[in-house]
Amino acid sequence: MSVKQWVFAVAVMATTSISFGAEARDEVTAEARHDALKGLLKTIKRKPFYALDWHQLKLAALDDGAADQLKSALAQSGRSAEGIREQSLWVDAAAGHPQAVLAFYDGNAADAPQDKTLPNAACWARAMHGLDLENVMAICNAAILANRASYTFVWRGMAELQLGLFRQALDDFDEALGDVKFRTHPMFVDAVFGRGVARLRLGDAAGSADIEIANRANRNVAAKFADVGIAP
Secondary structure (H helix, E strand, C coil): HHHHHHHHHHHHHCCCCCCHHEEEEHCCCHHHHHHHHHHHHHHHHHCCCCCCHHHHHHCCCCCHHHHHHHHHHHHHHCCHHHHHHHHHHHHHHHCCCHHHHHHHHHHHHHHCCCCCCHHHHHHHHCCCCCCCCCCCCHHHHHHHCCCCHHHHHHHHHHHHHHHHHHHHHHHHHHHHHHHHHHHCCCHHHHHHHHHHHHHHHCCCCCCHHHHHHHHHHCCHHHHHCCCCCCCC
């Protein structure tokens, strides 16, 4: 997968926190879990290959046997060995075992230090999925030092919102939004929404306008933030 393909895949991949928890199994209907699994199996068959939807993964993971079914489908999908492994690790992460997938991205960055884009993936894996928040800032800081990509500022901003670092989050979203080339990127709307949340948390009513603009541009952006516990 090229860097451009990877950036697009992660930009459209839905995000949520690490696990629904025991109580949620009773709250999520069997129909919702079935629909999530059905959607994932359909995605696996699509070409070109797409990353599996994280929110759907977490819904499907509530059903026993879903992980094995998804991994079996991935193995027969025609993806590369690395692609099968990566998506299978996300299946495990959705079931509450994220250590291996985080190690996967960390290992890629460590094994190819000359590739300055790889630390971005380690930041994304944590910030956009609500994982390993104890270490997310150090990882994202290193990613930005290696490669000041605007989308990485958005990911770090997401992490900062989760950690209650609203001033730092506002600065990062402003940094991304100030990049003219970033204005056509799928995550530009995320930066607008994130800035709105940060502004509101800091007592700036102008954040409401950001939220409204972002919601008009992408009706799913609020759900993406809500998945990691962030709401206006």
